[in-house]
Amino acid sequence: MQSLLEDQRRAHEELECIEDAIVAEFATEPRTYGDRLFHDHRIKSLLDRAARRADRASQTYADLAGTLEAEISTIRGSPGPEDAFTEFYSRLREVKERHRQHPGQVPEYVGADLVMNEDRRLHLLQEIRSQFSGEEANGRFLDMHTLHDQMMNLHGVKKVDYLHYLDAFDRLDTISASEKGESYAKYVKGVREYLESFLQRTQPLLDTQEIQEEVEASFTDRWAAGTVPGWEKVCEELSHQDTSSSDPSLYCTPCKKQFAKQTVFDSHVASKKHKRVVNAIAAEGGQEAKKKIFKAKAEAETDKLKKRDIALNEALVQRYAQVLTPQREATKANVERKQVLTEAERQAEIAEMEAADAAIFPERRAGGDSDAIYNPLKLPLGWDGKPIPYWLYRLHGLSVDYTCEICGGHSYQGRKAFEKHFQEHRHSNGLRCLGITNSRTYHDITSIEDAKTMQEKLRRQKRSEGQMDDAAEEFEDAAGNVFSRKTYQDLKRQGLL
Structure with missing residues (x-):
């Protein structure tokens, strides 16, 4: 039990x-x-x-x-x-x-x-x-091509090639804070998530949660002090709007501004700008104005949180980039190496990687279902083992089949292969079985009956040519008379010459 x-x-x-x-x-x-x-x-x-x-x-x-x-x-x-x-x-x-x-x-x-x-x-x-892409090479290199494409589509960001991007993707403080909108926030979050995932896949024993807590603790202090690189002005503006750590009596609700001193606050209240805002609010109605003020406060708080999240993601990206310095340098060296490779060297490298994968993944070995070539038109295979282009298939006339009866009904694809087969052993042996010696005269003849007809025609032509040769030969007697060969021989046998 x-x-x-x-x-x-x-x-x-x-x-x-x-x-x-x-x-x-x-x-x-x-x-x-x-x-x-x-x-x-x-x-x-x-x-x-x-x-x-x-x-x-x-x-x-x-x-x-x-x-x-x-x-x-x-x-x-x-x-x-x-x-x-x-x-x-x-x-x-x-x-x-x-x-x-x-x-x-x-x-x-x-x-x-x-x-x-x-x-x-x-x-x-x-x-x-299976956790790594081919470009990552089992965690040896970074694969940031997709992120590079996203960066290239951002507004106000300098466009660089992939090699320079690898060298500077963590220098996010060089980008103006005014250009860091929704698209930029999505991009930075993607970079942070990829680097975090790469760390967990390549260094599973590393405690990424501890790194995050360390970065967040340091970031919170620097954000409160306004010393986050690239966000100094934003922190200063947000500090004026923050009433949690300042005197509420020095906060101007209509203008949504916080002041540090009483004299500055009094000067602001007496200004024309403040009076215009107050008059506009009074003209719109008290209750409606309060709703707008609360809505503006909520929007300001949301904007503050969004900017803080962007800055925090930037800090995490910079920290992860420091941890991944060896892989980053190896990736740059690999990109530079690939740029000078020839096509043959690239193909050899791909073949080597596929062989290594076949040793681990049996289903990827040659002959497996995953290696089956999709060839619904039954096109001939080229030198690379793949079907040739359809336009080349039509250009060489490979869509036309030629059948030769002398070769036992064998079919040849395309005119070139058909003309070549007349000199091959199969066709010569077929003519030999018919008692015919293969020659140029019998080219383009594929029917047995046509080959026999041609043979008989050549025989008759040869006999007629022999007779013509006899008639064309001339002989002359002592008197100077000219006779043909046959007439001359008949007269000579009769003793008339």
């Missing part, structure tokens, strides 16, 4: 197994970058599992204290001597009966799934590799 005590015992056993697995991981020194990344993610997963298990165990201690005491009392039995061990022996019989029904059963080891075999290692490697 499963009890609360057994659940707590298993929880503590599992925690001890997790601790042993973490110690085993720390005892192994990673040699390469990939080993270190795997090592950190493995320890991170173990720590998260230990935290979840410890939290569930602590809940059983806190929420089920009465249940636990009741179960212990039940096992202990009643105070009388006759029932002191009744429950104990009852549970002991259940244990013995279970072992009798399942003899030789090996007890379950709660840490069996913590043993790192080859399958679990490959599964964890796949999870790690």
Whole structure:
């Protein structure tokens, strides 16, 4: 029977197994970058599992204290001597009966799934590799192309190429505070979220929450003092509007301004500008004017919070950029290296990366379903293994099939392949089977009947040419008379010459 005590015992056993697995991981020194990344993610997963298990165990201690005491009392039995061990022996019989029904059963080891075999290692490697894009190269480089495109579309920001952007994306204090609107706030938040995500993926053991708390504590002091780079004037303007830390009697509600001294406040009240605002409010009506004043205060407070969030995100971006300095420098070096690569070198590098992925992801290996080429028109493949363009397919006449009966009905795609096949072995062997010697005369003849007709025609032509040769040959007798070869031979046999 499963009890609360057994659940707590298993929880503590599992925690001890997790601790042993973490110690085993720390005892192994990673040699390469990939080993270190795997090592950190493995320890991170173990720590998260230990935290979840410890939290569930602590809940059983806190929420089920009465249940636990009741179960212990039940096992202990009643105070009388006759029932002191009744429950104990009852549970002991259940244990013995279970072992009798399942003899030789090996007890379950709660840490069996913590043993790192080859399958679990490959599964964890796949999870790690799937978190990074190809440009990030498993966390070696930053991939900020999308953020660079967003920056290029911002108003009032200097447009630079990607290499210079990597060098200056954290210099946000150089941008005027007046240009930092909604689009800029969205962009800075995206940069902060990406760098934070990159840190969590490449350095899972790093406590990003601690970094955030440290930056926020420092930022709060500097924001209150008005020393945040790029936001000095804004902090000064907001401080005049802030009535929480100033004298409320020196705050002008119609003009929404806070004054530090009584003399300055009195001078402002006596000014024409203040009187115009008061008169305008009075003309619009008291209740409506109050609503507008409250609305203006709410808008000012919202604007203040938005500007503070933007400045805080900028401070976090600068702090994350400092932590990611090695990856940032490696990214710039990689971008410069790619700019001088030839096309052949780029293709070789892509092939090498695909081979490395195929070793980790079996479904990406050659011949897999993911590598199937989409070729609905059945176009021929080019030198790169991909279908050739359709316009080239039509230009070379590959849409026309030529069939040769002499070759056994074999079909040839395109005029070029058709003309070339007349000199190939298949066509020559087909003519040889018909008793014909392959020659230029029989080119463009694909029918067996036409080939035989051509052969007979050539034979007749050859015989007629022989007869013409006999008639064309001339002989002369002693008297100077000229005869053909046949006439001359007949006259000579008759002795008439």
